[in-house]
Amino acid sequence: MKHWFRKPLQFLFLIMGLSLATALWSSIQLLNSQAKNSYEDAVKILTEYETEIIISKKNNLIPIESFAKLRRAGWLVTPILEGKLPSQNSITILGIEPISISESNGLLNGLFGNGEKLKEFVIKKNVGFAAQETINSLGKLPLGLQMSVNESLLTNVLITDISKAEKILGHQGLISRFELTGPAPNNRQILEKLDLRLVHSNSQADLEQLTESFHLNLSAFGLLGFIVGLFIVYSTLNLAFEQRKTTYMALRSIGVPVRTVYTSTLIEILVLALTGGVIGIFLGHWLASSLFPDVAATLNHIYGANLGNQLVLSMREIFLALLMPVLGSLLISTNFILKLHKMAPQNLNALVAGSKLYHNKIKLKLSTALILMGLTFVLTTSSVGLFKSFFIIGLTIIIAATLLPIILRVGLSLLVSSIKKKLPLLHWFLSDSVHQVNRISLSLNALMLAVAVTIGVDNMVKNFKETFNIWLEKRLITEVYVKVEDQNKAELLINGLHNEHLVKNFYPITSLKISFNNQLTTIVGFKPAEIYIKNWPLVKSNEQTWKEVQNGKGVLINEQFFYKxxxxxxxxxxxxxxLNPEKKVRYQIVGIYPDYGNRLGQIMMNIHSFQEYYSKDIPLNFALEIDPRSYDSVSEMLLNKYGLLDVEIINQSTIKEFSTQIFDRTFAITNALSDSMIVVATLTILTTLITLSEIRLANLTPLWVLGIPRITLLKFELAQFLMLILITLFLAIPTGLLICHFLTSYLNVAAFGWKLPFQFYPLIWIQTLLIASLGSLIAILFPSILMFKNSPALMIRRYKNDS
Amino acid sequence: MEPLVKVNDLSKSFESSGEIFQVFEELSFSLAQNSATALIGESGSGKTTLINILAGLEPPSSGMVMIARNEIWNYREPDRARFRLKNMAVIFQQYNLIPSLNVSSNISLHSQLIDNWDQSFQDELIKLFGLKNLLMKYPEEISGGQQQRVAIARSVLTKPKILLADEPTGNLDEENTMSVLKAFEMLLERCKSTILVATHSKSVASKIKSKLILESGRAKK
Structure with missing residues (x-):
């Protein structure tokens, strides 16, 4: 420990390295777990938008008898009665039937938790669940309910047994809707008989889709954060050990038992790792808090979840955060101690950076990289799932990390041999750079990976955004969209819009979900008019595509369906x-279209075919082709003449704006994390170089002694680090593009079912490289200047101590 | 003939833990061109410090050091370094080899830097010091004695005007010590160099006629 008292600056940077590694890792973990918890809380909340529901065709209340009829016909449904509390209009009361609703997976886990609560709910029938705030609002209203606090519920929502709700709302024997607790059967004749209709909400699918994408992002960054963190820990400790080798040599030479040396080293490392780890947890909490507004905004956009104002650190997160520096440090020290054990005291000089040892390792590393490359190639040729995609990206990172020092070393060695004798100082400079690679390769790797992943992810996000915008432009073919709930309004529109001079054309759209190969699939009925033919984006098609769709024999499928x-x-x-369960309808696939933001497979067919075989319900969605300048007049006409509500009229530009906003928010955290990653990676360079500066002093003093001025050496020192960093950053570009390729072509397909066209954005690379170069330059300047600020006499004295 | 090295009233003191430690005081001596001098003194008498000051590596507290009519401590650090590069060679107790260069490159570097590298002289020195089998090895892969021989070969190869050697034979056996002395003789004969050798070894000191003795902070010839 005395070593650190003598070298407080090194101690500071060692602790800083350990803290940064922990901070990076723990902040991402913290954000991810917070996001996951809030998502889980959000799905616990029972709202009508989160599941498929059955409602009355005329939007009336439904007689409770339909429940038994539907169940007998094989429909897994649960009845819900919803209404405003008569005496307290701001509070919504939801009446549920506890037995049938418990068939729903996890829907009400938050409510009942263990079986006891459910039992109490079933037996007593007068139990009410609400958030504390709602209970306070209810005050002493005579509802006859025994209230139980449940904070996972939205404010102003009260849940109770359906029989109790009937009494409170005064709707005896009636219910508002049925919610499906299992897949909808394909035979839907019963719905017709009961005058009911199935409403498919896409909210849940979209929600899961965006959430999955969000967590995937964070998980990928978490993985990277862990790897970069380990690099930092390894790099700082390795250098610390190198500086201690003379002490070990002396201790062993004077006969101190090796076990004592090992034990004291392990205890010391453990203390350091814990100190750095604890500081890192605080730093990580701070980093997570500063990124928190982005995460909160993203989640709020995705599922309206309120994350509260602060992040809460649980014991589990603290334990996980400490695991990395402690385990990493112990692994590294064990490795060092094993090396120490094998070597005689007099050979300790070669302990860390022995070039001969390194030469032998090059072959091993190269072979490993080649085997891993072969494995990656084999993996990419077969079908790729989510885990496999992550594995491929992980392999790419390992291959790049293994190859980087080899490429640097081999490249520089070739240069050394080509300029030998002619330019002695340049010869020394390059030879020294080769040796330097051994010492700072881990920091360089951390930098390369951070930059590569940033380039890869940013390139993918930019690629995605551009593709998404183009796609949005093509998909939103008309200026106005109308989405009504009421079939009467729909009928009015169909009959009336033909005669409206402001409406050039209108196109009905209808959809429902069916089971295809036991998987939920959406079928969409649309009118394949000229406007679709001109605009609808297709990734694959042929000359007959639209003709076949028009004659009802051909269908279009989305990419998700294609890949699935x-x-x-x-x-x-x-x-x-x-409509005719005995009949199988045969269609030919004639086109494939991109369908971003959708998780399900989708089939688009001519609306006539849809109405013939799937549903005769009046379409409730319409695309209206109008003059964009007449939007206000059309909107006014729809509101006044057809009785539409504001929410039923959707402006094309509003959808575009909203979609773009959702998109930007979903990836806002990605940008913030990739920037943080680069900052941490450049700080790694700084800590490594500070720790390295005394060793460098010992390496450079012989040249100064020969007569090379210190200012010249300073320039060489700066040039050397800059050269190594620039080569590293340059190599980060192909690595980043490879990561981007795997993200767009494999991970996206596996996770979301669509493939992005791969495009290059050199401006992003340049921007990332400039930020990283600037950060690295500052990181290089500080220790180099610090090193050369020492008086010449001090250089000699330090040289004596360290050599 | 005017001496190559002239030292007048040279003093050096250190401050350590708040106390002033006087290494030597008002040293005055000169070294003639094409001469060898043994610098003798007890451990801690300031031999290494004196060599460092003469080499322009460590500043004196007061006094003057004139080498080939250049008052080196009046120079700025970069100029002093360049002067050292062109005119001097220093052999250190710690050898000061460059870790990233192999033995061959270590030997040739200094002479190549001042553009007076002589292949045949290098071969001669490699043979003299028995370094032939070590040429491709790196400093960390060879013993202390071998490193010392490499450091001496490097210094001698530069054919310096002045060679400052601090305990050059400290880690060497008798045979190698003789080789070192032979190398010094070569320098005296072929290059008319001026050599100052700080040594504890009585046998080395006995082979050098001129002696400079550091005793109680004073110099005696």
Whole structure:
């Protein structure tokens, strides 16, 4: 420990390295777990938008008898009665039937938790669940309910047994809707008989889609944070050990038992790791808090979840955060101690940076990299799932990290041999750089990985955004969209819009979900008019595409469907008819379209075919082609003449703006994290160089002694680090693009079912490289100037101590 | 003939833990061109410090050091370094080899830097010091004695005007010590160098006629 008292600056930077590694790792963990918890809380809240529901065709209340009829017909449904509390209009009361609703996976776990609560709910029938704030608002209203606090519920929502809700709301024997607790059967004749209709909400799918993308982002960064963190820990401790080798040599020479040396070293490392780790947890909390507004905004946009004002550190997170520096440090020290054990005291000089040892390792590393490259290639040729995609990206990172020092070393060695004798100082400079690579390769790797991943992810996000915007432009073919809930309004629109001079054309759209290969699939009925033919984005098509869709024999499928079932253009699919369950309808796939933001497979067909085989319900969605300048007049006409509500009229530009906002928010955290990663990586360079500066002094003093001025050496020192960093950053570009390729072509397909076209954005690379170079330059300047600020006499004295 | 090295009233003191420690005081001596001098003194008498001051590496507290009519401590550090590079060679107790260069490159570096590298002289020195089998090895891979021989070969190869050697034979056996003395003789004969050798070894000191003795902070010839 005395070593650190003598070298407080090194101690500071060692602790800083350990803290930064922990901070990076723990902040991402903290954000991810907070986001996951809030998502889980959000899905616990029972709202009508989160599941498929059955409602009355005329928007009336439904007689409770329908419940038994539906159940007998094989429909897994649960009845819900919803209404405003008569005496307290701001509070919504939801009446539920506890037995059938408990079939729903996890829907009400937050409410009932263990079986006891459910039992109490079933037996007593007068139990009410609400958030504390709602209970306070209820005050002493005579509801006859025994209230139980449940903070996972939205404010102003009260849940109770359906029989109790009937009494409170005065709707005896009636319910508002049914919620599906299992997949909808394909035979839907019963719905017709009962005058009911199935409403498919996409909210849940979209929600899961965005959430998955969000967590995937954070998990990927978490993985990277862990790897970069380990590099930092390894790099700082390795250098610390190198500086201690003379002490070990002396201790062993004077006969101190090796076990004492090992034990004291391990205890010391453990204390250091814990100190750095604890500081890192605080730093990580601070970093997470500064990124928190972005995360909160993202989650708020995605599922309206309120994350509260502060992050809470649990014991589990603290334990996980400390695991990395402690385990990393112990692994590194064990490795060092094993080396120490194998060597005689007089050979300790070669302990860390022995060039001969390194030469032998080059072959091993190169072979490992080649084997891993082969493995990656084999993995990419077969079908790729989510885990496999992560594995491939992980392998790419390991290969790049293994190859970087080899490329630097081999490249520089070739240069050394080509200029030998002619330019002695340049010869020394390059030879020294080769040796330097051994010492700082881990920091360089941390920098390369941070930059590569930033380039890869930023390139993908930019790629995605541009593709998304183009796609949005093509998909939103008309200026106005109308989405009504009421079939009467829909009928009015169909009959009336033909005669409206402000409306050039209108296109009905209808959809429902069916089961295809036991998977939920959406079928969409649309009118394949000229406007679709001109605009609809297709990734694969042929000359007959639109003709076949128009004649009802051909269908378009989305990319998700294409990747899920491996069915392409020309293939035939057979779908069960919902209106005639005995009939199988045969369609040919004639086109594939991109469908970002959708998780489900989708089939688009001519609306006539849809109405013939799937549903005769009046379409409730319409695309209206108008003069963009007449939007206000059209909107006014729809509101006044057709009785539409504001929310039922959607402006194309509003959707675009909203979609773009959602997109930007989803990836806001990605940008913030990639920037943090670069900052931490440049700080790694700084800590490594500070720790390295005394060793460097011992390496450079012989040249100064020969007569090379210190200012010249300072220039060489700066040039050397800059050269190594620039080569590293340059190599980060292909690595980043490879990561981007795997993200767009494998991870996206596996996670979301669509593939992005791969595009290059050199401006992003340049921008990232400039930021990283600037950060690194500052990181280089500080220790180099510090090193050369020492008086010449001090250089000699330090040289004596360290050599 | 005017002496190559002239030292007048040279004093050096250190401050350590708040106390002033006087290494030597008002040293005055000169070294003639093409001469060898043994610098003798007890451990801690300031031999290494004196060599460092003469080499322009460590500043004196007061006094003057004139080498080939250049008052080196009046120079700025970069100029002093360049003067050292061109005119001097210093052999250190710690050898001061460059870790990233192999033995061959270590030997040739200094002479190549001042553009007076002589292949045949290098071969001669490699043979003299028995370094042939070590040429491709790195300093960390060879013993202390071998490193010392490499450091001496490097200094001698530069054919310096002045060679300052601090305990050059400290880690060497008798045979190698003789080789070192032979190398010094070569310098005296071929290059007319001026050599100052700080040594504890009585046998080395006995082979050098001129002696400078550091005793109680004073110099005696």
């Amino acid at each position: 079932y491996g069915l392409g253009i020309g293939d035939i699919i057979k779908l069960d008819s919902l």
